[in-house]
Amino acid sequence: EVQLVESGGGLVQPGGSLRLSCAASGFTFSSYSMNWVRQAPGKGLEWVSFISSTSSTIYYADSVKGRFTISRDNAKNSLYLQMSSLRDEDTAVYYCARVLNRGGLDYWGQGALVTVSS
């Protein structure tokens, strides 16, 4: 069974940093590209970042470019999102999701809540 489990969420002050992790199991993690997607409270979904299976290709949404860094460790079946210079508007549930080619995100984690507030 495919499972994605996020961790590392919490309360952080504006300007602070936080690192999210996503532990993958039930599939060959090193064969799949991964995305981070977020959802602000009561709002819609927003694509955040993409990383290819070998980490050779990485992209970010304009809203997080220069502040967030996506990475992965295929030996540990883990995906990461390092977030810095956090702003109030980064408050959201952050989901990791497996990329099905470019046509969809077929498995999602349960999400990790990040709250940016003083």
Added chain:
Amino acid sequence: QSALTQPRSVSGSPGQSVTISCTGTSSDVGGYNYVSWYQQHPGKAPKLVIYEVTKRPSGVPDRFSGSKSGNTASLTISGLQAEDEADYYCCSYAGSYTWVFGGGTKLTVL
């Protein structure tokens, strides 16, 4: 990276059909056959129900179908059931390994 346009809400009675539209541009919806749809119940993670415009993942009922014409994609749910009541989001590949989501549509089963 502007969000795709979806109606805020749609509704239908059990057994009826509803269609949710998703309008983008030639840079996303119109440019690629990589539109997907997600169902999200309150407090839950999104679930893929349609990918690559028309394909259904294993386990998704054939009551769910997708289509696309030009810059607009559509999700049709036939034979509405109470458990279909949820938020639905469209998503399109937008080139250079970026994706864009719609604003979401709340489906109410009357």
